[in-house]
Amino acid sequence: MSTSVIILAAGKGTRMRSNLPKVLQPLAGRPLLGHVIETAKKLNAANIITIYGHGGSLVQEAFTQEHIQWVEQAEQLGTGHAVKVTLPVLPKEGLSLILSGDVPCITQQTLQKLLDASQSSGIGLVTLTVADATGYGRIVRENGKIQAIVEHKDASEEQRKIKEFNTGIYAVSNAKLHEWLPRLNNNNAQGEYYLTDIVAMAIADGLEVASVEPELAFEVEGVNDRVQLAALEREFQIFQAKQLMQQGIHLIDPSRFDLRGNLTAGKDVRIDINVIIEGDCELGDNVEIGAGCVIKNTKIASGTKVQPYSVFDSAVVGEYAQIGPFARLRPGAELANDVHIGNFVEVKNTKIGLGSKANHFTYLGDAEVGAGSNIGAGTITCNYDGANKFKTIIGDAAFIGSNSSLVAPVTIGNGATVGAGSTITRNVADNCLAVERSKQFAKENYQRPQKIKK
Ligand code: UD1
Numbered sequence: 529m530s531t532s533v534i535i536l537a538a539g540k541g542t543r544m545r546s547n548l549p550k551v552l553q554p555l556a557g558r559p560l561l562g563h564v565i566e567t568a569k570k571l572n573a574a575n576i577i578t579i580y581g582h583g584g585s586l587v588q589e590a591f592t593q594e595h596i597q598w599v600e601q602a603e604q605l606g607t608g609h610a611v612k613v614t615l616p617v618l619p620k621e622g623l624s625l626i627l628s629g630d631v632p633c634i635t636q637q638t639l640q641k642l643l644d645a646s647q648s649s650g651i652g653l654v655t656l657t658v659a660d661a662t663g664y665g666r667i668v669r670e671n672g673k674i675q676a677i678v679e680h681k682d683a684s685e686e687q688r689k690i691k692e693f694n695t696g697i698y699a700v701s702n703a704k705l706h707e708w709l710p711r712l713n714n715n716n717a718q719g720e721y722y723l724t725d726i727v728a729m730a731i732a733d734g735l736e737v738a739s740v741e742p743e744l745a746f747e748v749e750g751v752n753d754r755v756q757l758a759a760l761e762r763e764f765q766i767f768q769a770k771q772l773m774q775q776g777i778h779l780i781d782p783s784r785f786d787l788r789g790n791l792t793a794g795k796d797v798r799i800d801i802n803v804i805i806e807g808d809c810e811l812g813d814n815v816e817i818g819a820g821c822v823i824k825n826t827k828i829a830s831g832t833k834v835q836p837y838s839v840f841d842s843a844v845v846g847e848y849a850q851i852g853p854f855a856r857l858r859p860g861a862e863l864a865n866d867v868h869i870g871n872f873v874e875v876k877n878t879k880i881g882l883g884s885k886a887n888h889f890t891y892l893g894d895a896e897v898g899a900g901s902n903i904g905a906g907t908i909t910c911n912y913d914g915a916n917k918f919k920t921i922i923g924d925a926a927f928i929g930s931n932s933s934l935v936a937p938v939t940i941g942n943g944a945t946v947g948a949g950s951t952i953t954r955n956v957a958d959n960c961l962a963v964e965r966s967k968q969f970a971k972e973n974y975q976r977p978q979k980i981k982k
């Protein structure tokens with residue numbers, strides 16, 4: 529049977545004290561709602577219906593590439609009312625998973641378990657038992673069977689002692705939602721239409737309400753303020769770090785590692801402390817990443833060593849390269865095998881061939897460097913004239929002396945040499961030496977100026 533996913537995301541999130549709607553606040557670099565949508569997609573949901581209200585257009589704009597049905601809940605009259613507004617677009621058959629946009633870490637496994645458990649009766653929920661469930665809706669059971677959910681504010685002293693609570697995640701038959709939701713009322717302590725009241729309706733219909741617990745408690749943690757957001761961020765990071773370590777990555781300290789995206793890695797990859805990985809990254813076997821590196825949408829092949837505090841954005845690095853410390857590889861940096869990029873070297877939109885080196889203080893932008901070339905300290909490709917950008921081509925086995933400016937467009941041939949301190953504005957032929965600097969002047973027995981006595 530096909531599964532629909534309904535995501536509640538109309539709440540204001542007042543306690544965030546933010547101009548950004550709560551469900552757009554980032555966890556591990558992705559909006560809270562984005563995590564829920566990703567998980568829904570993994571379940572091959574036939575349709576994903578998201579209920580929006582506060583900050584509506586902003587929320588929709590953040591997910592324009594996703595196939596989502598948006599339903600507006602103009603006034604937030606309660607969770608039951610929120611789901612009720614989806615009825616006009618909700619299929620009449622199948623099961624719906626009801627999720628919260630601010631409970632981002634629920635896993636596919638737990639939801640699959642919930643779907644399986646709810647299949648026969650057509651209603652089930654995810655519950656959790658904790659020492660103190662203050663604030664949550666409590667699960668009232670008789671002879672072990674769920675009878676009702678009582679909201680904290682409506683609960684008796686006795687009921688408030690119940691440690692099992694409703695996490696707000698449900699699987700319900702669509703036919704039943706069509707039948708039950710129009711019958712909800714708001715006669716309760718908060719004057720809201722409670723979705724939780726469908727549990728009592730199911731019992732009245734003679735149905736048995738299924739329940740499952742998540743494998744890990746953080747899966748059902750909600751986010752209401754920035755303190756909770758930061759706490760959940762750490763829990764999620766540790767969860768991801770454990771998965772990576774189980775895949776064979778050596779994280780020197782998982783509590784000082786952040787992954788904001790996806791990382792695929794080979795064997796014996798070693799990552800030192802305070803590294804941030806963003807977007808989609810790939811690290812080959814034996815890659816070593818030094819402390820404090822930030823690596824985004826980048827591919828680094830086997831055997832490459834990256835020294836501390838290097839920053840990568842949309843770069844491709846070959847095997848056995850040496851990068852850093854303090855290197856910056858920007859979009860379009862493509863390094864072949866055995867390339868060395870040293871400290872304070874910036875590479876943008878530049879291909880560097882096998883074994884070439886730029887070890888110190890250099891800018892290579894809009895360039896092509898062949899194999900086996902040496903770029904001396906302080907070399908600058910002057911790629912921009914203030915209006916347009918031009919290309920610098922450096923051949924194989926070229927030698928660029930220190931502190932040279934290569935004014936693009938310009939080509940330095942194979943085996944060519946540029947003398948230190950040159951400003952090169954014309955092409956240099958293969959195997960040619962080009963020097964552009966004034967002749968050295970010498971005055972023997974030179975007397976320096978003396979301080980004037982007063
Ligand atoms: C709800 C449950 C409670 C459960 C708790 C778990 C009800 C009546 N109670 O309580 O049993 O323990 O979640 O966190 O359902 N929302 C809308 N529109 C609305 C109201 C809420 O979209 O009109 C969304 C919120 O943005 C949020 C979710 O629904 O994502 C839950 O709403 P919230 O107000 O936090 O529910 P609780 O009172 O905490």
Ligand code: CA
Binds near residue numbers: 750
């Ligand atoms: Ca809540």
